[in-house]
Amino acid sequence: MSTPTNPNNLESFWMPFTANRQFKANPRMFVGAKDMHYTTAEGRQVLDGTAGLWCCNAGHNRAPVVEAIQKQAGEMDYAPAFQMGHPKAFELASRLAEMTPEGMDHAFFTNSGSEAVDTALKIALAYHRTRGDGARTRLIGRERGYHGVGFGGISVGGIVTNRKFFGSLLNGVDHMPHTHDLEKNAYSRGQPEHGEELADELERIVTLHDASTIAAVIVEPIAGSTGVLMPPKGYLQRLREICTKHGILLIFDEVITGFGRTGSAFGADHYGVTPDMMTLAKGITSGTVPMGAVMTSNDIYDTFMTGPENAIELFHGYTYSAHPLACAAAIATLDVYRDEDLFKQCADIADYWEDAVHSLKGLPHVIDLRNTGLIAGIELQGFDGEPTKRAFDAFLKCYEKGLLVRTTGDIIALSPPLMISKAQIDDMFGILSDVIKNLD
Numbered sequence: 235m236s237t238p239t240n241p242n243n244l245e246s247f248w249m250p251f252t253a254n255r256q257f258k259a260n261p262r263m264f265v266g267a268k269d270m271h272y273t274t275a276e277g278r279q280v281l282d283g284t285a286g287l288w289c290c291n292a293g294h295n296r297a298p299v300v301e302a303i304q305k306q307a308g309e310m311d312y313a314p315a316f317q318m319g320h321p322k323a324f325e326l327a328s329r330l331a332e333m334t335p336e337g338m339d340h341a342f343f344t345n346s347g348s349e350a351v352d353t354a355l356k357i358a359l360a361y362h363r364t365r366g367d368g369a370r371t372r373l374i375g376r377e378r379g380y381h382g383v384g385f386g387g388i389s390v391g392g393i394v395t396n397r398k399f400f401g402s403l404l405n406g407v408d409h410m411p412h413t414h415d416l417e418k419n420a421y422s423r424g425q426p427e428h429g430e431e432l433a434d435e436l437e438r439i440v441t442l443h444d445a446s447t448i449a450a451v452i453v454e455p456i457a458g459s460t461g462v463l464m465p466p467k468g469y470l471q472r473l474r475e476i477c478t479k480h481g482i483l484l485i486f487d488e489v490i491t492g493f494g495r496t497g498s499a500f501g502a503d504h505y506g507v508t509p510d511m512m513t514l515a516k517g518i519t520s521g522t523v524p525m526g527a528v529m530t531s532n533d534i535y536d537t538f539m540t541g542p543e544n545a546i547e548l549f550h551g552y553t554y555s556a557h558p559l560a561c562a563a564a565i566a567t568l569d570v571y572r573d574e575d576l577f578k579q580c581a582d583i584a585d586y587w588e589d590a591v592h593s594l595k596g597l598p599h600v601i602d603l604r605n606t607g608l609i610a611g612i613e614l615q616g617f618d619g620e621p622t623k624r625a626f627d628a629f630l631k632c633y634e635k636g637l638l639v640r641t642t643g644d645i646i647a648l649s650p651p652l653m654i655s656k657a658q659i660d661d662m663f664g665i666l667s668d669v670i671k672n673l674d
């Protein structure tokens with residue numbers, strides 16, 4: 235192997251979900267992170283308005299998490315996950331079972347949200363088949379849903395650019411309509427008033443296909459990647475009722491709503507609706523080591539535990555399921571959440587955050603503001619014929635002024651680490667307001 239002659243060459247890395255040529259012409263590099271800030275290659279501090287990509291909920295480089303990872307790396311790098319175990323995997327699963335809603339006491343580990351989604355969909359199919367109900371093969375997602383980038387996830391997902399390049403996807407998938415309604419719900423604080431009846435579209439789909447062919451419904455309690463869409467009041471409850479009535483499993487994709495983001499441990503707690511499975515990732519390790527998980531109901535787990543005791547119950551898993559470094563990082567992260575009461579801290583500061591978000595009302599181009607917990611969506615009117623450009627300009631200008639935001643379409647999404655202070659919220663919205671006022 236030869237040493238790269240030019241380590242600064244940006245060509246080789248094919249960057250994900252990025253305009254590669256645009257980026258490489260004008261790169262933005264982070265080289266350090268601590269608590270609420272990143273350090274850029276030029277030595278500037280940038281306030282993290284997005285917890286990385288919705289993942290660093292505990293803040294960056296927190297000492298107990300760093301130490302736990304270092305210690306684990308020195309103790310045991312890897313242990314096989316098939317037919318072998320290590321104690322931290324069991325400890326973490328028990329901790330998650332304690333945190334998640336009652337009756338969801340089993341964790342299947344993956345390495346990402348995408349893998350968690352594909353795993354949950356596979357468990358749903360195998361569950362029905364194991365019960366002798368193998369005709370239940372249809373999977374129902376939602377328009378504008380984001381469930382990662384595996385074939386399962388993009389099939390049930392509802393973002394056209396993530397789907398249209400990739401062939402025919404899974405068959406037997408249907409979609410409910412999304413819940414975004416600017417006309418009726420613009421500037422909602424928390425849950426919008428209108429749209430509960432959109433859950434009845436699931437009844438229409440059941441009527442079309444018959445319940446006996448439908449395995450599961452998957453939704454994000456709050457649709458994040460698609461631009462921060464809050465569930466209308468009553469909507470998730472209604473979905474739960476319809477699923478229960480027809481024997482359809484309800485999966486909440488809690489990859490971004492999990493671990494305190496809403497001010498509750500999970501979206502399920504926040505909205506008082508318990509699904510049959512939850513997909514988790516991101517905040518599970520506060521972004522420090524890749525990890526995902528599927529939490530399942532006891533009914534689902536018990537259904538699989540009925541065959542001969544020497545038979546493998548589920549033919550599924552990853553080399554790195556419950557990787558020791560990820561388990562160590564996750565346990566230490568859960569300790570930080572508990573010891574610092576970070577979910578409550580999020581709940582306590584949520585009103586202040588809400589007022590700050592809605593203070594942008596009336597600024598040029600702003601057509602909607604929405605919020606829950608430490609989440610916000612700022613929807614801008616896009617340029618005619620050039621969607622995404624105005625929000626991307628805002629992203630670049632914020633970055634220049636020392637604030638990291640995310641954009642999707644013409645929507646700015648905010649999701650800072652849960653340790654954010656009121657003064658930092660003021661700084662954030664000061665910069666945003668300045669930037670938005672000066673957009674073309």
Ligand code: PXG
Pocket residue numbers: 287288345346347348349351380381382383454458459460487488489490515516640642647
């Ligand atoms: N489900 C949901 C709800 C997600 O938000 C995934 C699954 C996939 O997770 P992995 O770990 O495979 O990426 C996600 C990921 C953004 C953004 O800016 C959101 C995600 C990823 C990257 C960017 O909104 N969500």
